[in-house]
Amino acid sequence: MMNILERYKPKKNLLICIDSDGCAIDTMDIKHIKCFGPVMIEEWEVSKWENEILERWNEVNLYTLTRGINRFKGLSKALVEINEKYKKIEGLNEFVKWTEETKELSNESLEREIKNNTGDITCIKKALDWSIEVNKRIDSLHKSDKKPFDGVKEGIEKAKGIADIAIVSSANEKAVLEEWEDNGLLESVDIVLTQNIGSKAFCIEKLKEKGYEEVLMVGDALGDYEAAKKNDVLYYPIRVRKENKCWKDFSKEAVEKFKTKSYKGEYQDKLVKMFIENLSKSNS
Ligand SMILES: [Mg+2]
Known part of the structure; x- marks a missing residue:
């Protein structure tokens, strides 16, 4: 390497x-607007507050100083806000803790965490599903979306x-x-x-x-x-x-x-x- x-x-x-x-x-706008945000809405079933949540997602990930933040850190931030404002997120603490403590913010590292974490892994599992689905959606974006x-x-x-x-x-x-x-x-x-x-x-x-x-x-x-x-x-x-x-x-x-x-x-x-x-x- x-x-x-x-x-x-x-x-x-x-x-x-x-x-x-x-x-x-x-590619940033299209990935966040078409993939990261909408898949989060689906995965955590929060479509009731879709507009507000997506607006915040785009603000954090695209248009402010946190632009380009790692996907799991961005997700953690979003879920904490959703938990406070709209809907209880099961197993949130375990996931937030992982994003703060893991040496590697990746799908592989999440898989290991699912095996090893003895607490509530609901959110950790969902985060992995979300991340996998996001990758699929990004892969399926058309060439003309990546100019x-x-x-x-x-x-x-x-x-x-x-x-x-x-x-x-x-x-x-x-x-x-x-x-x-x-x-x-x-x-x-x-x-x-x-x-x-x-x-x-x-x-x-x-x-x-x-x-x-x-x-x-x-x-x-x-x-x-x-x-x-x-x-x-x-x-x-x-x-x-x-x-x-x-x-x-x-x-x-x-x-x-x-x-x-x-x-x-x-x-x-x-x-x-x-x-x-x-x-x-x-x-x-
Ligand atoms: Mg860049």
């Missing part, structure tokens, strides 16, 4: 890392002219490769690092160790910004609901600023400020 990183050799002095979901490819934002291809081609390009994503490898390939983006990419390699912060760290003069991370969630900050690399935000504009500006300004080493400071600070403000506003 580490081979891909070990074998990798920089071609240029600069590196641009790009996140996939919700950053380059417009890049406007300006992504141009942006990446422009970036490719001055830097090596890495995909740094926490989605699964197969999905990322397919989506980038189908949309003619993969040919501009030098290395693809996804969830099987490690966290985004880890991937950036390993790439940085290759000796790049400067690294820029392009992302859409607070976690992307934090991964960049942790590695002391530059950050270019793609703001939710303003993605097309952000990609246009990326081609028009950001690549040039990065190339001429005038990115850090005033320019980046302004972008980061707009990014945080954009995610701090409420959904309305």
